[in-house]
Amino acid sequence: MADLRCKIGGVSAPNPFWLASAPPTDKEYNVVRAFKAGWGGVVWKTLGEDPPVVNVTSRYGAIRHQGQRMAGFNNIELITDRPLEVNLREIKQVKRDWPDRALVVSLMVPCQEEPWRKILAAVEDTNADGVELNFGCPHGMSERGMGSAVGQVPEYIEMVTRWCKQHTNMPVFVKLTPNVTSILGPAHAAVAGGGDAVSLINTINSITNVNLDAMAPEPMVNGKGAHGGYCGPAVKPIAMHMVAEIARDPECRDIPISGIGGISNWRDAAEFIALGAGSVQVCTAAMHYGFRIVDDMIEGLSNWMDSKGYRTIADFRGAATRNYVDWGALDINYELVAKIDQAACIKCGLCHIACEDTSHQAIAATRDNGDRHYEVIDAECVGCNLCMHVCPVEDCITMEPVDNNKPYVVWGDDPRNPASVQDRQ
Amino acid sequence: MAHDTNHGDSGPDIAFGRLDPADYADNFADAKPPLDRPQALVEASRCHFCYDAPCVEACPTGIDIPAFIAKIASENLKGSALEILNANILGGMCARVCPTEILCEQACVRTAQENKPVKIGLLQRHATDWLFDAAIQPFSRAPASGKTVAVVGAGPAGLSCAHRLATLGHDVVVYEAREKNGGLNEYGIAAYKVPDDFAQRELDFILAVGGIEIRNGQQLGRDITLTKLRDRYDAVFLGVGLAAVRSLANEGAELAGVHPAVDYIATLRQSPDLATLPVGRNVVVIGGGNTAIDIAVQSKRLGAETVSLVYRRGPDHMSATGHEQEFAQINGVTIIHWAQPASLAGAPNGAAGNAAHVRSISFERTALGADGRLAGTGEQFTLAADMVFTAIGQVFLPDPLHADSASPIELQDGAIVVDDDRRTSLPDVFAGGDCVPGIDLTVQAVEDGKRAAIAIDRRLRGTA
Numbered sequence: 090m091a092d093l094r095c096k097i098g099g100v101s102a103p104n105p106f107w108l109a110s111a112p113p114t115d116k117e118y119n120v121v122r123a124f125k126a127g128w129g130g131v132v133w134k135t136l137g138e139d140p141p142v143v144n145v146t147s148r149y150g151a152i153r154h155q156g157q158r159m160a161g162f163n164n165i166e167l168i169t170d171r172p173l174e175v176n177l178r179e180i181k182q183v184k185r186d187w188p189d190r191a192l193v194v195s196l197m198v199p200c201q202e203e204p205w206r207k208i209l210a211a212v213e214d215t216n217a218d219g220v221e222l223n224f225g226c227p228h229g230m231s232e233r234g235m236g237s238a239v240g241q242v243p244e245y246i247e248m249v250t251r252w253c254k255q256h257t258n259m260p261v262f263v264k265l266t267p268n269v270t271s272i273l274g275p276a277h278a279a280v281a282g283g284g285d286a287v288s289l290i291n292t293i294n295s296i297t298n299v300n301l302d303a304m305a306p307e308p309m310v311n312g313k314g315a316h317g318g319y320c321g322p323a324v325k326p327i328a329m330h331m332v333a334e335i336a337r338d339p340e341c342r343d344i345p346i347s348g349i350g351g352i353s354n355w356r357d358a359a360e361f362i363a364l365g366a367g368s369v370q371v372c373t374a375a376m377h378y379g380f381r382i383v384d385d386m387i388e389g390l391s392n393w394m395d396s397k398g399y400r401t402i403a404d405f406r407g408a409a410t411r412n413y414v415d416w417g418a419l420d421i422n423y424e425l426v427a428k429i430d431q432a433a434c435i436k437c438g439l440c441h442i443a444c445e446d447t448s449h450q451a452i453a454a455t456r457d458n459g460d461r462h463y464e465v466i467d468a469e470c471v472g473c474n475l476c477m478h479v480c481p482v483e484d485c486i487t488m489e490p491v492d493n494n495k496p497y498v499v500w501g502d503d504p505r506n507p508a509s510v511q512d513r514q
Numbered sequence: 515m516a517h518d519t520n521h522g523d524s525g526p527d528i529a530f531g532r533l534d535p536a537d538y539a540d541n542f543a544d545a546k547p548p549l550d551r552p553q554a555l556v557e558a559s560r561c562h563f564c565y566d567a568p569c570v571e572a573c574p575t576g577i578d579i580p581a582f583i584a585k586i587a588s589e590n591l592k593g594s595a596l597e598i599l600n601a602n603i604l605g606g607m608c609a610r611v612c613p614t615e616i617l618c619e620q621a622c623v624r625t626a627q628e629n630k631p632v633k634i635g636l637l638q639r640h641a642t643d644w645l646f647d648a649a650i651q652p653f654s655r656a657p658a659s660g661k662t663v664a665v666v667g668a669g670p671a672g673l674s675c676a677h678r679l680a681t682l683g684h685d686v687v688v689y690e691a692r693e694k695n696g697g698l699n700e701y702g703i704a705a706y707k708v709p710d711d712f713a714q715r716e717l718d719f720i721l722a723v724g725g726i727e728i729r730n731g732q733q734l735g736r737d738i739t740l741t742k743l744r745d746r747y748d749a750v751f752l753g754v755g756l757a758a759v760r761s762l763a764n765e766g767a768e769l770a771g772v773h774p775a776v777d778y779i780a781t782l783r784q785s786p787d788l789a790t791l792p793v794g795r796n797v798v799v800i801g802g803g804n805t806a807i808d809i810a811v812q813s814k815r816l817g818a819e820t821v822s823l824v825y826r827r828g829p830d831h832m833s834a835t836g837h838e839q840e841f842a843q844i845n846g847v848t849i850i851h852w853a854q855p856a857s858l859a860g861a862p863n864g865a866a867g868n869a870a871h872v873r874s875i876s877f878e879r880t881a882l883g884a885d886g887r888l889a890g891t892g893e894q895f896t897l898a899a900d901m902v903f904t905a906i907g908q909v910f911l912p913d914p915l916h917a918d919s920a921s922p923i924e925l926q927d928g929a930i931v932v933d934d935d936r937r938t939s940l941p942d943v944f945a946g947g948d949c950v951p952g953i954d955l956t957v958q959a960v961e962d963g964k965r966a967a968i969a970i971d972r973r974l975r976g977t978a
Contacts, residue, residue, distance in 0.1 A: 439565060461568070481623075482627060
């Protein structure tokens with residue numbers, strides 16, 4: 090059985106599955122239920138200065154896709170709306186009762202040194218394992234100069250991170266907002282400020298739905314809607330790109346990454362870890378199905394690691410990062426053609442119409458004694474994969490490499506490139 | 515409590531009210547309940563939206579099935595219903611009665627993929643029900659052509675033809691022999707397939723487009739003749755169905771208690787209170803088609819204790835689909851294959867001294883001989899029977915067509931000969947439905963009526 094223990098930014102946990110700072114980690118009751126279910130750690134829902142914030146109703150919007158509920162999810166909830174003292178007391182108790190689990194406390198106070206110094210001292214007293222600086226929340230708090238309003242300015246990230254490192258010995262996680270043009274600016278700032286780890290992504294600015302009767306965005310608050318923070322399965326590709334950008338960037342100096350964004354199962358987690366994450370944080374999937382989902386996450390990841398011969402998380406962490414390259418490093422000579430398994434084909438015609446209407450007219454539709462027949466025209470096929478993606482039958486369309494005896498050549502070296510070295514010679 | 519309709523000691527056990535009153539409502543409620551909105555959305559999402567979809571080809575009316583399902587998925591239900599009704603104006607009825615398992619759902623690529631087709635019939639019902647419930651009339655009529663067409667028979671073929679002609683701008687007069695309209699939709703389909711008076715609701719929807727006048731109690735050959743119709747109207751469409759039933763020729767076939775299934779189903783469909791409808795304790799049904807299944811299941815659901823459906827060949831030879839056979843068996847009907855009626859035995863019918871009433875029926879087992887022909891084996895068995903229903907086929911009655919005709923219409927093998935346009939041997943007379951060759955399904959009748967209407971329109975406009 091694989092060893093799932095993880096240590097990230099100086100914080101240890103029995104497994105890499107943590108709950109992200111969000112409603113599921115707002116109070117002792119929920120967190121204890123999560124730990125009982127097996128979660129390796131939690132990031133306690135963001136604490137702020139007293140008096141606590143006041144939340145509105147409703148707070149959530151959701152995207153359904155073809156019967157799948159909450160394929161995308163958005164919220165307009167603010168940070169914890171409970172008094173600071175209550176949260177601190179509960180955090181202390183939970184840490185005392187669950188010493189082996191990671192308990193990191195998310196924080197958000199105004200962009201001044203004193204409030205940060207004060208709250209860090211208060212958190213230190215709870216014996217929590219670390220703090221996470223909430224520079225990501227894109228709604229509500231950002232209008233008050235906090236959350237993503239800080240995360241979008243690298244100088245502020247660096248400044249606040251440095252204050253925190255000066256005023257506490259606890260590990261400092263810096264949580265980044267994806268609402269930027271490049272994630273590397275904020276990541277570099279977190280590194281420069283001395284952060285022990287980065288957590289990403291926070292939620293994405295979004296309007297999930299417009300109610301066409303009320304003519305207002307949802308979730309509606311008495312006829313009006315504000316933009317919210319988008320998360321859930323739909324954001325996973327965006328999150329993975331940002332994680333990978335940081336993981337491979339030399340200036341980020343291998344800062345540990347806690348990966349967040351649409352992680353719903355062990356496979357999602359394995360993908361984030363393969364791209365460089367040291368732990369993962371989950372929210373929407375738990376809010377959809379409850380804490381019990383961690384059981385399959387732990388077991389599934391462990392079984393998969395066993396099947397691959399990985400003993401520890403470190404054995405495969407970042408294993409895909411080295412294969413994440415710029416387009417210009419891809420082999421321009423590599424060729425694939427689509428192949429249809431005629432025995433598996435159910436004659437839906439989707440490959441044909443997709444290729445015919447929108448691509449390269451490389452799949453012929455014919456009738457063979459009245460039966461529909463779809464056949465790839467190899468000479469026309471550019472190997473784009475579209476047909477494979479639209480085919481509803483698993484493994485019916487596969488992409489077969491063409492043995493063209495050509496060497497690995499990148500565009501920069503390709504003679505067809507007007508700016509290539511060979512051409513200039 | 516059962517109410518006996520006779521009190522003779524040795525008489526047949528035929529009674530009404532065999533069930534608790536509430537059971538009648540349950541037994542004749544929707545046998546296949548509709549999808550609710552979430553179910554419909556999930557089911558619609560299962561459609562692959564095939565290109566050149568096999569299901570469309572399998573639909574006699576050529577409904578663009580992927581298109582109407584995609585419109586359900588996008589919650590464009592009006593568009594979805596129109597997609598259906600433009601191809602098949604009786605799309606609501608067909609959604610309920612089509613043997614989809616041998617048509618669109620058999621062709622569905624998900625049948626090949628996972629033996630679990632998209633529930634096309636139920637989705638079609640979802641869309642059409644929405645339109646009927648919304649009380650939207652999406653059809654309008656083209657400018658009046660000044661032409662009038664006679665339609666004989668207000669069944670599926672006639673109504674389909676009449677509606678299409680009306681939308682194309684022609685006036686239509688429908689001659690219907692029976693008191694109510696709808697043909698087999700109203701008189702012939704099992705009650706639990708069309709609860710809540712759906713046939714009449716659909717009829718009202720069809721007639722609401724305007725331009726269609728129905729004259730009831732007008733029977734071809736008795737009240738009207740084809741020659742007169744041809745004189746009086748610009749074209750004629752015959753959707754007269756099959757007016758006669760085949761009957762048994764065995765000894766005892768004339769006994770009381772032996773009924774053509776179609777007659778009893780019509781009685782059942784018109785019965786305002788099923789608790790007053792008598793049914794035998796032991797019922798025997800002879801036949802292998804959907805009518806046989808319908809009468810067998812309805813007898814069981816009326817409270818018959820045993821219902822045996824006897825067919826002279828094997829399960830694969832039955833024209834009732836495997837799905838229908840299974841439905842009958844689930845309902846407690848015993849299906850006996852490879853046996854043909856030999857004789858029926860009766861007993862005096864109670865104190866009134868009426869004609870002898872059937873009490874049992876004997877069958878001879880059958881087998882296919884070396885020559886491939888069906889033959890009796892000589893082995894016999896007997897079933898107790900208080901009622902015997904025959905569902906051994908309906909036949910076309912040609913006589914009414916020829917009541918006063920100098921130029922007889924061409925017939926072949928007991929059906930009216932038509933071309934692809936459903937034109938008969940007479941240039942201004944078209945026909946469709948069960949009285950022409952082809953599969954005897956509602957959906958085919960609708961297609962016949964539609965094609966005939968389009969051809970009639972071309973003829974009346976002089977473009978054909």
